[in-house]
Amino acid sequence: MSVEEGSLANAAVHGDLSLRTVARGRHNGGISLIGVTMGRLYDHDGLVVTDGWIRTRTASYAIGDVRDAWTTRRQVTSGSRWFTAGLGAGTLLVLIGVAGASGWLFRNWIWLLATPVILLAAGAVGLLDPIAIYLEKRRHELWITIDAGSTMLWKANAVEVGKALRQIQRARERHREVSDG
Numbered sequence: 001m002s003v004e005e006g007s008l009a010n011a012a013v014h015g016d017l018s019l020r021t022v023a024r025g026r027h028n029g030g031i032s033l034i035g036v037t038m039g040r041l042y043d044h045d046g047l048v049v050t051d052g053w054i055r056t057r058t059a060s061y062a063i064g065d066v067r068d069a070w071t072t073r074r075q076v077t078s079g080s081r082w083f084t085a086g087l088g089a090g091t092l093l094v095l096i097g098v099a100g101a102s103g104w105l106f107r108n109w110i111w112l113l114a115t116p117v118i119l120l121a122a123g124a125v126g127l128l129d130p131i132a133i134y135l136e137k138r139r140h141e142l143w144i145t146i147d148a149g150s151t152m153l154w155k156a157n158a159v160e161v162g163k164a165l166r167q168i169q170r171a172r173e174r175h176r177e178v179s180d181g
Contacts, residue, residue, distance in 0.1 A: 041167035047142075047154045049167045051174055054144070056153050061146060063175045068145040069168045071161050073138060144168070 042049040046057040054061045099105040105112065122128055140161040142154045154164065
């Protein structure tokens, strides 16, 4: 091993060197030290998943030590659920009350029957996308279990947490293949 490779290995082990710097010129952001290539599978907002390690802003975990990985959504308190349900029901009652008091509902009752079809059409053309964007931005949590217990690694939207979880599972499968074979 050359002096440069030795210093890179030492820096990578001690956390002094980002994975991005070591990966220059490799396919899929791979890291090659001592003839072993380590692919970077996921790198987003402080979470890096490679073939051998999971690195967060606060800690690093060996893939071989990970016994399980899963996602959860932040627990919503019952007060928040009741507030949301009450707000929705209150808004609906106000709308029906205003429509009924003005006589509009009596004259145009067919619109009440057509509402599900109108909502379906609005969803098909993208008018309900702001609601979907709001739901997508809800925070999901990525957890792993190691010998010391369960640890929350990261919080992000459902899409990014799902991507990271798939790459952790992929790294675990590769690790098992190497260990067994």
